[in-house]
Amino acid sequence: MGGTMDGTKQRRRGDTRRRIQDVALELFAEHGYEKTSLREIAERLDVTKAALYYHFKTKEEILVSIFEDLTQPIEDLIEWGRQQPPTLATKQEIIRRYADTLAEATPLFRFMHENQATVRDLQIGESFKARIHSLRDIIVDPDADLVDQVRCASAIFTLHAGMFLLQDMGDDPKEKNRAVLEVATDLVTQAHRGAGGS
Amino acid sequence: MGGTMDGTKQRRRGDTRRRIQDVALELFAEHGYEKTSLREIAERLDVTKAALYYHFKTKEEILVSIFEDLTQPIEDLIEWGRQQPPTLATKQEIIRRYADTLAEATPLFRFMHENQATVRDLQIGESFKARIHSLRDIIVDPDADLVDQVRCASAIFTLHAGMFLLQDMGDDPKEKNRAVLEVATDLVTQAHRGAGGS
Amino acid sequence: MGGTMDGTKQRRRGDTRRRIQDVALELFAEHGYEKTSLREIAERLDVTKAALYYHFKTKEEILVSIFEDLTQPIEDLIEWGRQQPPTLATKQEIIRRYADTLAEATPLFRFMHENQATVRDLQIGESFKARIHSLRDIIVDPDADLVDQVRCASAIFTLHAGMFLLQDMGDDPKEKNRAVLEVATDLVTQAHRGAGGS
Amino acid sequence: MGGTMDGTKQRRRGDTRRRIQDVALELFAEHGYEKTSLREIAERLDVTKAALYYHFKTKEEILVSIFEDLTQPIEDLIEWGRQQPPTLATKQEIIRRYADTLAEATPLFRFMHENQATVRDLQIGESFKARIHSLRDIIVDPDADLVDQVRCASAIFTLHAGMFLLQDMGDDPKEKNRAVLEVATDLVTQAHRGAGGS
DNA sequence: CATGAATGAGTTTTCATTCAT
DNA sequence: CATGAATGAAAACTCATTCAT
Numbered sequence: 001m002g003g004t005m006d007g008t009k010q011r012r013r014g015d016t017r018r019r020i021q022d023v024a025l026e027l028f029a030e031h032g033y034e035k036t037s038l039r040e041i042a043e044r045l046d047v048t049k050a051a052l053y054y055h056f057k058t059k060e061e062i063l064v065s066i067f068e069d070l071t072q073p074i075e076d077l078i079e080w081g082r083q084q085p086p087t088l089a090t091k092q093e094i095i096r097r098y099a100d101t102l103a104e105a106t107p108l109f110r111f112m113h114e115n116q117a118t119v120r121d122l123q124i125g126e127s128f129k130a131r132i133h134s135l136r137d138i139i140v141d142p143d144a145d146l147v148d149q150v151r152c153a154s155a156i157f158t159l160h161a162g163m164f165l166l167q168d169m170g171d172d173p174k175e176k177n178r179a180v181l182e183v184a185t186d187l188v189t190q191a192h193r194g195a196g197g198s
Numbered sequence: 199m200g201g202t203m204d205g206t207k208q209r210r211r212g213d214t215r216r217r218i219q220d221v222a223l224e225l226f227a228e229h230g231y232e233k234t235s236l237r238e239i240a241e242r243l244d245v246t247k248a249a250l251y252y253h254f255k256t257k258e259e260i261l262v263s264i265f266e267d268l269t270q271p272i273e274d275l276i277e278w279g280r281q282q283p284p285t286l287a288t289k290q291e292i293i294r295r296y297a298d299t300l301a302e303a304t305p306l307f308r309f310m311h312e313n314q315a316t317v318r319d320l321q322i323g324e325s326f327k328a329r330i331h332s333l334r335d336i337i338v339d340p341d342a343d344l345v346d347q348v349r350c351a352s353a354i355f356t357l358h359a360g361m362f363l364l365q366d367m368g369d370d371p372k373e374k375n376r377a378v379l380e381v382a383t384d385l386v387t388q389a390h391r392g393a394g395g396s
Numbered sequence: 397m398g399g400t401m402d403g404t405k406q407r408r409r410g411d412t413r414r415r416i417q418d419v420a421l422e423l424f425a426e427h428g429y430e431k432t433s434l435r436e437i438a439e440r441l442d443v444t445k446a447a448l449y450y451h452f453k454t455k456e457e458i459l460v461s462i463f464e465d466l467t468q469p470i471e472d473l474i475e476w477g478r479q480q481p482p483t484l485a486t487k488q489e490i491i492r493r494y495a496d497t498l499a500e501a502t503p504l505f506r507f508m509h510e511n512q513a514t515v516r517d518l519q520i521g522e523s524f525k526a527r528i529h530s531l532r533d534i535i536v537d538p539d540a541d542l543v544d545q546v547r548c549a550s551a552i553f554t555l556h557a558g559m560f561l562l563q564d565m566g567d568d569p570k571e572k573n574r575a576v577l578e579v580a581t582d583l584v585t586q587a588h589r590g591a592g593g594s
Numbered sequence: 595m596g597g598t599m600d601g602t603k604q605r606r607r608g609d610t611r612r613r614i615q616d617v618a619l620e621l622f623a624e625h626g627y628e629k630t631s632l633r634e635i636a637e638r639l640d641v642t643k644a645a646l647y648y649h650f651k652t653k654e655e656i657l658v659s660i661f662e663d664l665t666q667p668i669e670d671l672i673e674w675g676r677q678q679p680p681t682l683a684t685k686q687e688i689i690r691r692y693a694d695t696l697a698e699a700t701p702l703f704r705f706m707h708e709n710q711a712t713v714r715d716l717q718i719g720e721s722f723k724a725r726i727h728s729l730r731d732i733i734v735d736p737d738a739d740l741v742d743q744v745r746c747a748s749a750i751f752t753l754h755a756g757m758f759l760l761q762d763m764g765d766d767p768k769e770k771n772r773a774v775l776e777v778a779t780d781l782v783t784q785a786h787r788g789a790g791g792s
Numbered sequence: 793c794a795t796g797a798a799t800g801a802g803t804t805t806t807c808a809t810t811c812a813t
Numbered sequence: 814c815a816t817g818a819a820t821g822a823a824a825a826c827t828c829a830t831t832c833a834t
Binding site (some may be wrong): 032035073098113116146153166179180 | 227228230231232240302307311312313314315316319323331335344345347349352353355356358359360363364366367368370374377378380381384385388
């Protein structure tokens, strides 16, 4: 009981919830939240719309649940960052780790990035914005020179842009990711130098 | 007669088309394209929905018309850029001018930036993407080092982000804009240096 | 003055009304009354919708006016028929003349035939039905054998069908029309014989 | 339990689709396809418009579904006719059977007959036309004399007209139907004789 | 767990019609 | 004669959501 069972059933056991999230995110990222209907999601999963409502109370809840599941790593990163000394090395490491986090949840971040107007009215908007700001506040001293503040924010956006907007650049995606990371790291490094870090 | 008349009426004469565009853009930028209904636009203008259809064939056409009217300056800028020698000074000037262009059509660019998922299915998406790419291709040699290519793209996104995402940063918006411009210019300058510019 | 003028202007003088009728009938016959919009008519004539309203009070009036202009010949035919002796020759002549009438106003009759459901609610419906019935009553004695009554009605429908439904039959339209007329005449002849006509 | 239940509820169970078709056809036949709105259909059934869309994807699909369900007998008749020897008896039998078919699906055929302009743009138009042509081709040799071809087509239209246009003729509908059938049969018989049938 | 059936509120769009100029 | 601008009413259709089974 509850142990290993058959395996085929296990894949479907409680798995529907996850499958809904996967398909929903894929469609949200592709066509936007508003233009993705529950009918579409249900059809792709070959279940009825009503089935979605067994697992989630509303359409928005589907999105919220995806968001909550996938942004845990960012919260962890923020937590970690706050406990480190505010050295350049820490900041560089945060950039590095953030790049990894983005890479692992690309569709969600692509969605967040491309649907800001939608997301703004949708509870999670504030939540997401707050996280990004927390992150920014770790890598830049709010008392620093404004130009350096911008540089750090820009580092974050460079990572974002690298994920979603530069798909046509460079031949090898890995190489491109390395280049993006380098530019972002550079920006943070320059900001740090400007801020008087020796 | 026929001369100057009252002025109140004159403002409404033939002005409706423009007023629709204005209100529509405002709402599109605020709530997104999909979530803005024609009823909403019409109500704000105190006309009927059908009046909108007298001036525009479809909802999409409203957006397209706004887009076409407001992106002319970018096309001009691209045209100008292509006829200049590819010096660092040129590139810096393009960044400067592009910043101005963005500032003058903030709501449109905010809209484009925050509704990419929507815009992608909407004809003008490709058109806009193409313009940004053209701009990028002017400030970076496609044969340059990949890191420097990213730096230039990043310069453009820094300007974008500066417009729409950094509204809480710094006390004085003008100062912030100057800071944003400086970071973007820096990125281009660094890219140029890397590319072997003396 | 008022005499011959230029000729170009003369063609347009008061001609608009006729042109509206022509285009309207063409479109009504092609796509049906309901699916033909005034916008469509106006666009084809290269005038505005409002111009149509200068010449006709309503959409229905356009149709009514066409109807009235074009069905005069039928009324004349009925009038003529009523004053003839009820011989077989008269009936045959009516069939012959009716065939001519149909041929001369094909689009109208095609319209009436293919849009009966529409026309029924539209005033002219009754009017048209009454005319056809009058015609029928001339070529068949209401006291005749029911089979012969049907034969006569069938003669009329044969003519109609020949106009609108047999376009693919036979190589030469003229030949086909002659065949149609022959069948219709035959039917009337048979009916007459049945009715005890010597 | 599960057995016979009440009967009132049972009639409504799964019956909605059929009820929609029935009411729709009734209204389509009465006022025409274009002038019948989904609101009207829904109101008569005491359901919402959206309920219609649960059962049919579009308004047109309602019509198509009715058409497909009701024209099966014609297809069967054509199939049967093709496998018979082309004797006069066969042709007469086809006329007889076709009259029966028409009588059993009167509203649909009335609709098809009175809304040809509408139906023409509506997919099923061609489909219907093709069936009628197939039928015609069975009862008349395409190489026959043109007059006899017309006679056969006329036989079919006589049946049609008998259904929809002669409602005022004769006192007893059954008698009238018999008369119509007789005229149609006569026409086919004459055509056969003309074609060289002994 | 999931479905079949339905709803209410909304959407974009079209149309015949009006009227001041 | 004709237009430019607008309207009120209605159309077809979509969507998130509900609920008995």
